Amino acid sequence: MKNFQTLLLVLTVFYSCNDKKESTVSADENQHPKLILTKKGVEKIRASLGSVPIFDKTLEKVKKEVDAEIADGIKMPIPKHYSGGYSHDQHKRNMVVLQKAGVLYQILDDEKYAAYVKDMLMQYEAMYKTLPVHPKTRSYARGKLFWQCLNDSNWLVYVSQAYDCVYNYLSEEERNKLEKNLFKPFADFISIxxxxxxxxxxxxxxxxxxxxxxxxxxxxxxxxxxxxxxxIKDLKLDTTEKDDDGGFLNKDGKAGFLANIEEPFSPDGYYNEGPYYQRYAMYPFLIFAEGLHNVKSELKIFEYKDGVLLKSINALLNLSDADGDFFPLNDGQKGMSYYTSALVTAVDISYHFGDQDPGLLSIAAAQDRVLLDDSGLSVALGIKDGKIAPFNKKSINLSDGPNGKQGGVAILRNEDIELVFKYAAQGSSHGHYDKLSYSLHEKGDEILQDYGLARFVNIEQKGGGNYLKENKTWAKQTIAHNTVTQNETSHFNAKYEIGSQHHSVLNYFSSENENVQVASAKESNAYPGTDMLRTMAVIKDTDFEKPYMLDIMKVTSNKANQYDFPYYFLGQVLKTNFDYNTPKTLNTLGDKNGYQHLYVEGTAKASNDNSKLSWLNKGKFYTLTTLTNNNDELFFTRIGANDPEFNLRREAALMLRRKDTKNTLFVSAIEAHGSYSPVTESAVNSNSNIKELQVVLDTEDYTAVQITNVNDNVKLFITSNTNASKEAKHKIKINNKNYEWSGSYYFE
Amino acid sequence: MKNFQTLLLVLTVFYSCNDKKESTVSADENQHPKLILTKKGVEKIRASLGSVPIFDKTLEKVKKEVDAEIADGIKMPIPKHYSGGYSHDQHKRNMVVLQKAGVLYQILDDEKYAAYVKDMLMQYEAMYKTLPVHPKTRSYARGKLFWQCLNDSNWLVYVSQAYDCVYNYLSEEERNKLEKNLFKPFADFISIxxxxxxxxxxxxxxxxxxxxxxxxxxxxxxxxxxxxxxxIKDLKLDTTEKDDDGGFLNKDGKAGFLANIEEPFSPDGYYNEGPYYQRYAMYPFLIFAEGLHNVKSELKIFEYKDGVLLKSINALLNLSDADGDFFPLNDGQKGMSYYTSALVTAVDISYHFGDQDPGLLSIAAAQDRVLLDDSGLSVALGIKDGKIAPFNKKSINLSDGPNGKQGGVAILRNEDIELVFKYAAQGSSHGHYDKLSYSLHEKGDEILQDYGLARFVNIEQKGGGNYLKENKTWAKQTIAHNTVTQNETSHFNAKYEIGSQHHSVLNYFSSENENVQVASAKESNAYPGTDMLRTMAVIKDTDFEKPYMLDIMKVTSNKANQYDFPYYFLGQVLKTNFDYNTPKTLNTLGDKNGYQHLYVEGTAKASNDNSKLSWLNKGKFYTLTTLTNNNDELFFTRIGANDPEFNLRREAALMLRRKDTKNTLFVSAIEAHGSYSPVTESAVNSNSNIKELQVVLDTEDYTAVQITNVNDNVKLFITSNTNASKEAKHKIKINNKNYEWSGSYYFE
Known part of the structure; x- marks a missing residue:
């Protein structure tokens, strides 16, 4: 730290003369840097150094990192490996270091950084001009530095910034050499x-x-x-071709950055592939937008589509749990969070180019670093000036689809309970066949999980770090999710061509009453002839320690089917109120559509009543109460069958199976309650507080569920299945009692 | 906090007059309090209040807790439930609150606390005098307030302290009533x-x-x-009877507190049942010792058996991992740590009555609370005065047995790696049949686990919170542990009568060289006719990122046997260097001795070489390299078969099986390496650094293993199997090269 302070002192001393020197270079609009750093911004940053703690700290860290790289020398391996392999990782490392070194040159005005950038760029130029396509053949679009064009593009996004930073340091001849042999052909290769x-x-x-x-x-x-x-101008592609993941290459012919903003983002800022991929896409969206804002301000990129880019950041932050981890919708790897560097970019840009939401500052403070540019400086100054406030995540309904007309994702929140209910469109090639599925969370821990991805991103030992075959055979299948599987086949027969044509439809979303958060949506296309209407509520009732979940899945079909309804609980079984048998040897639940990956660990015949399961996870107790009839079967399942390379986690579920049924209701409650500490060894409130769940009415228009707690206090929840607008007035009679209300649901 | 400060102010004002009032009560030696709090100590505490942060904070918290209890009213249910049930938990709560209220009365001199203690004691008196034996029948010694005398004893240990605190507040008549109807009969019931x-x-x-x-x-x-x-004077019991856990009730007729210090503690302070039970026993040992010290100082209890009580605290702290969790030797529930209140007692008493080790202050600071007595005040003052220093855990060898002659436990530590090697005696009724087993840890996470307990302590839903049958059928069996099982039978045939007669024997322990920590021990009784000599080392070699484990298990037998050698790794399989088959349906590995609880998830034929397995756990990579020959079989197993109530965790192992073999060597290395973050999605150093392990010599006297790393750097480890003293001189020839050294092992 001492050295750094000395450095700042030196900088301050040399600042004015240095400033003069640069200002003689160019006075026109085309001066550099201009892309992410700007001439004016750099001046402001230099003047602030030493007085903006989080910025100074980031700068110091970056300096240390880049100095170590410079000391270590440039490494320029011939491209050879997949993700996780040496050449891949080295070129990935190089692009990041180049960008950082460029920034350091500008901020610290130390030529050693410019020289380093120049040297490395020249080595790339030397290599690239004769470089063939990457030897690894798995991608539908092989790159040159990397096995896929995607990574080559990552590289150019970073390296453009580095080039901008050293532009004026280089001679015209050097620039011509780089542009002619490296940058222009590089840009052409990944596009044309x-x-x-x-x-x-x-x-x-x-x-x-x-x-x-x-x-x-x-x-x-x-x-x-x-x-x-x-x-690419005047280019039309075959609209029926598919990529590695089974997505259409270009179904409707749209292309370019603006179309990429237009299409995947809903007006609420939900990104159709889900938060994990939004996070990944966020960096190029925002960093290019920042560049466009700086160089082509007339485009008003941050106002494009009603300001959707900044809205999307707010949506993304709301799609994270209490720990900041993104909910694992679609193919999302668990553990990715707003601590990732792309979200530092997002938060800083949102704060600087948006309306300076002080809640963003608390996330920036948690991230403990900022961008080394104008936006990062804004954030650092905001924190320094004490403007910080908590970022309050609330229940939120995010529409899906370019016009917000393709279903959506609802997050219901109350105290520490978060329910993620997905009634969206397919989610592009990363989507799962899991209409109306959900996951349930308590303070950053999963209560009922969504499996998410079968992939170990960038871990070469696991299929080169790429999608594993179990991603298709398990994670994408309906049975892997907390929703209904009909006749042991996945939604849309797991066919992307069909699934991508459809989306679920919102029935209603209501978050006005802070004690009762409800989302209700309908799916009519997953199984032709079958309608599924699911109404999910998170209810805070003072008779209960914590908010509980109420789930009403109403299935209507034109024929008798078998319905499988799993609960992917995490943790250790404590107790059931039903007897079950455990087999001597473990067999699979089925042989296809994901069923081949499930072992049956226990079987039971349910009774005409409530079936209950309690479990313990991470020191907290949970109880599922679900309505069953005496034809229902219950299965304890465990993931991991037909998994010859141990790609899947051995996690459990309880599954309810209802056979030979046309129309039916699945009604469940999940309570989080109490706690257990292995240090005090005391178990607090370890039992369910629900005595009985009972359906007291079920018609086309209404479903009413009565919840009786262990002290015989009774509550009634009535959901409107058809006429569910906020304004609708309802009057019905249940057990000779009249109920009158207006709005989507009744609870009392 | 404000209110509390006001309170302190008030206290200070009233302090002197109050002091006078009490000092008129009695001037003789039998004044109260005298047991844990002392008259003089209370004076000193009162004078310090407000200036000793950790003490003040603890006091404030305890006051808040007790005030809430007082506001809530006394609850005195008729005894009815097992652990975890209502009446059990309430009486457990009452005893703690009584003790705290007594202390508050003394420290704060507020009669409301004394009145509360008196009221509750009188209610106990009223109930106890006609109370029958507890209705639950599971215990070999049923209590009255609780289902077992053990819990009744817990109660009296706490309540004695409360009684002492209010002794002078009560009239003689009240005291007589309590002593006659409650305390004396209570003490008689749990003893006579x-x-x-x-x-x-x-x-x-x-x-x-x-x-x-x-x-x-x-x-x-x-x-x-x-x-x-x-x-009990002149009482001799039947020495062949057993308790619930299969332990002898009183094999050699010893009894009483002094015998209980004498027998289970080794001279090094190791407690024969292991740290989990030592922690549990620690409180009565120390709190009674504190009382004896205060009232019967002539006994010199803290000097008894060469000061073993205080030594045992140091041993116990060294038996914890980086997070303070105790290593799960024997029937230990994982997660128990030095944050438990018994360890607050232990640390404070050790500091106060011992030699004021400043390292203890850092643990006390982490515990963030102190005893509200003289010892807690000492600690609080020590912290306040800045005497705090880190508690450095080092490699340590703890002998077992009353005279330190019954084997022991060795902890090898280097950087973040901790290896726990058990070569102890049976461990009383809580012991497992796992001679020469070990567990391996990195910074508080298990690399290779010891399963420990099949019990959910105090969780009523799981067998009343008591030992589950899987504790006997699984956790105690040899195959559940990282050691050799011969012919699919457990050590000593899992017979306590035999196991408790034997112990392993130290070959050598060496921790002088900070880069090479070694423990070596021999077991000759687990399987008559078979000797097992295991030498375990943790080696820091600059060619490796982290210290690695080297394990040499030398088996010598008078007949051919089958040896099973499991590795209970935790985490996800990344890669093997051998091909394996995964079965369609899962069957058990065997049908008894713990084998009935293991599913076979994969099988392989090993080759004449090194077999390797890499896995990923909690963001860190690990690789096992083990020597195999082409008759060896490898099994992937998973715990959980024949577990009809889901009492066992579904965790994995790789198991090496060697059939039809008399003498053999198992040689393994486990490396911890690299890291993976789901936020950065980058995998660092994910591959093993070991190219080959090779046995270059194996005689009765020496075993030599050569470790070649991926850069072809070669190291040699030679262990002395027979003449292993520090002073012994050795000279041997391997592959025509002479090696000469003195001491237990050679490494270079």
């Missing part, structure tokens, strides 16, 4: 050379667009900028 | 009334002894005090 990658609406393409656009902005190459914004 | 519980060497009895002794000290009843110290 790989239209199946570049010319579509997909997070991969967003990276491609940003890469081409950012180098275009630095090089002042309008052709590249236009190609970035609008796609 | 239940000699099978009281009259033995066991942690249960220690509680009984302390209970009887502490109330004896308060009542100044020499008969009770003697009964506590020396056992």
């Amino acid at each position: 050379g790989n239209p199946q990658f570049y010319q579509r609406v997909h997070n991969h393409s967003t990276w491609g667009n940003a890469a081409v656009g950012m180098i275009g902005l630095v090089m002042d190459d309008q052709e590249l900028i236009d190609r970035a914004l609008y796609g | 009334g239940n000699p099978q519980f009281y009259q033995r060497v066991h942690n249960h009895s220690t509680w009984g002894n302390a209970a009887v002794g502490m109330i004896g000290l308060v009542m100044d009843d020499q008969e009770l005090i003697d009964r506590a110290l020396y056992g």
Whole structure:
């Protein structure tokens, strides 16, 4: 720290003369840096150094990191490996270090950083001009530095920034050499050379667009900028081709950065592939937007589509749990959180270019670092000036689809309980076949999990770090999720062509009453001839220690079916109120559609009553109460069958099976209660507080569930199945008692 | 906090007059309080209030807690339930609150606390005098307030302290009533009334002894005090009877508190049942010792057996991992740690009555609370005065047995790696049949686990919170542990009568070289005719990122056997260097001795080489390298078969099976390496650094293992199997090269 302070002192002393020197270089609009750092911004940053703790700390850390890299020397391996392998990791490392070294050159005005950037760029130039396509063949769009164009695009997004920072340090001759042999061919290769990658609406393409656009902005190459914004001119692709993940390459011919904003984001800022992929796409969206804002302010990029880019950041932050981990919708790897560097970008940009929400400062403070640019400086100053406030996540309903008309995702929150209810569209190629599924969380821990991804991202030992086959055979299948599977087949027969044409439809969302948060949605296409209407509530009742979940799944079909309804609880079984048998040897529940991955660990015949399961996880107790009849079967299942490489986690579920049934109701409550500490060894409130769940009315228009607690206090929840608007007035009679209310539901 | 400060102010004002009032009550030695609090100590505490942060904070918290209880009113249910049930938990709560209220009365001099203690004691008196034996019948020694005398004893240990605190507040008549109808009969019931519980060497009895002794000290009843110290006079029990856990009730007729210090503690302070039970026993040992020190200082209890009580605290703290969790030797529930209140007692008493080790202050600071007595004040003052220093845990060898002649437990530590090697005696009735087993830890996380207990302590839903049958059928069996099982039978045939007669024997322990920590021990009785000599090392080699474990298990037998050698790794399989098959249906590995609880998830034929398994756990990579030959079989197993109530965790192992072999060597290395973060999604150093393990010499006297790393750097480890003293000189030839060294092992 001492050294750093000395450095700041030195900087301050040399600041004015240095400033003069640079200001003689160029006075026109095309001066550098201009892309992410700006001439004016750099001046302001230099003047603030030493007085903005979180910025200073980040700078010090980055300096240490880059100094170590410089000391270590440049490594330029010939491209050879998949993700997680040496050459892959090294070039990934190089791009990040280049960007950082560029920034350090600007902020610290120390030529050693510029020289380092120049040296490495020249080595890339030397290698790239004769570089063949990457030897690994798995991708639908192979890169040159990396096995896929996606990673090449990542590289150019970072390296454009580095080039911008050292632009004026380089001679014109050097710039020409780099642009002619490296940047221009690089941009052309990932776009014109790989239209199946570049010319579509997909997070991969967003990276491609940003890469081409950012180098275009630095090089002042309008052709590249236009190609970035609008796609490759006059190119039409075969709209029936598919990529590695089973997604259409370009179904409707749209392409370019603006189309990539237009299509995947709903007006609420929900990104159709889910938060994990939004996080990944966020960086190119925002960093290119920042560049466009700085260089092409006339585009008003942050106002595009009613300001959706900034809205999307708010949506993304709301799609995280109490620990900041993103809810694992679709193919999301668990553990990804708003601590990732892309979210530092998002939070800083949102604060700076948005309306300076003080809640964002608390997330920035938790992230404990900022961007080393104008936006990061804004955040650092905001924190320094004590503007910080908590970021309050509330219940929120996020529409899906470009116009917000393709279902959505609802988050119900009350105290520490968070319920994530998905009634969205397919979610592009990363979507799962899990209409109306949900996951339930308590203070950052999963109560009922959504399995998410079968992939170990960047762990080479596991299928090169890529999607494992169990992602298709298990994680994408309906039975892997907390929703209904009919006749042991997945929604839409797990066919992307069909699934991507449909979406669920909101019945209603209500969060006005802080004690009763409800979301209700309908799915009519997953199984033709079958309608599923699911109403999920998180209810805070003073008779209960914590808010509980109420779940009413109403299934209506034109024929008799078998319905499987799993609960993917995490933790150790404590108690059931039903007898079950455990088999001597473990067999699978079925042989396809994900069933082949489930062992049956226990079987039971249910009774005409409530079936209950209590479990313990991470020192907390949970109880499921679900209505069953005496034809129902119950299964304890465990994931992991037909998993020859141990790619799946051995986790459990209780599954309710109802056979030979046309119309039916699944009604469940899940309570979180009490706690257990292995240190005090005391078990607090370890028993369920629900004595009985009972359906007291079920018609086309209404379903009414009565909840009786152990002290015989009775509550009634009535949901409107059809006419559910806020304004609708209802009057019904249940057991000779009249109920009258207006709005979507009744609870008392 | 404000209110509390006001309170302190008031206290200070009233302090002198109050002091005078009390000092007129009695001037003789028998004044109260005298047991844990002392008259003089209370004066000092009162004078310090407001200036000793950790003490003040604890006091404030205790006051808040007790005030809430007082506001809530006294609850005195008729005894009815097992642990975890209402009446059990309420009486447990009452005893703690009584003790705290008594202390508050003394420290704060507020009569409301004394009145509360008196009221509750009188209610106990009213109930107890006609109370029958507890209705639950499971215990070998049923209590009255609780289902077992053990809990009744807990109660009296706490309540004696409360009684002492209000002794002078009560009239003589009130005292007589309580002593005659409650305390004396209570003490008699748990001792004379239940000699099978009281009259033995066991942690249960220690509680009984302390209970009887502490109330004896308060009542100044020499008969009770003697009964506590020396056992019930002239009583001899049947020495062949057993308790619930299969332990002998009183094999050698010893009894009383002094015998309970004498027998279970080794001279190094290791407690024969392991740290989990030592922690439980610690409180009565120390709190009664504190009472004896205060009232019967002539006994010099803290100097008894060369000061073993204080030594045992140091041993116990060293038997915890980086998070303070105790290593799960024997029937230990995982997660119990030095944050438990018994360890607050232990740390404070050790500091105060020992030599004021500043390292203890850092543990006290982490515990964030102190005893509200003289010892707690000492600690609070020590922290306040800045005497705090880190408690450095090092490699340590703890002998077992009353004279330190019954094997022991060695902890090898280097950087974040901790290896717990058990070569001890049986461990009383809580012991497992796991001679020469070990567990391996990194910074508080288990790398290879020891399963420990099949019990959910105090969780009523799981077998009343008591031992589950899987504790005997699984957790105690040899195959549940990281050691050799011969011919699918457990050590000593899992017979306590045999196991408790034997112990392993130290070959050598060496921790002088900070880079090479080694423990070596021999077991000759687990399987008659078979000797097992295991040498375990934790080696820091600069060629490796982290210290690695080297394990040499040398088996010598008079006949051919099958040897099973499991590795209970935790986490997800990443990679093996051998091909394995996974079965369609899961069957058990065997049908008895714990094998019935293991499913076979994969099978392989090993090759004449090194077999390797890499896995990922909690963001860290691990690799096992083990020597195999082409007759060896490898099994992936998973715990959980024949577990009809889901009492066992579904955790994995790799097991090496060697058939039809007399003498053999198992040689393994386990490396911890690298890291993976789901936030950065980058995998660092995810591959093993060991190219080959090779046995280059194996004779009766020496075993030499050569470790070649991926850069072909070669190291040699030679262990002395017979003549292993520090002074011994060795000279041997391996592959025509001479090696000469003195000491137990060679490494270079």
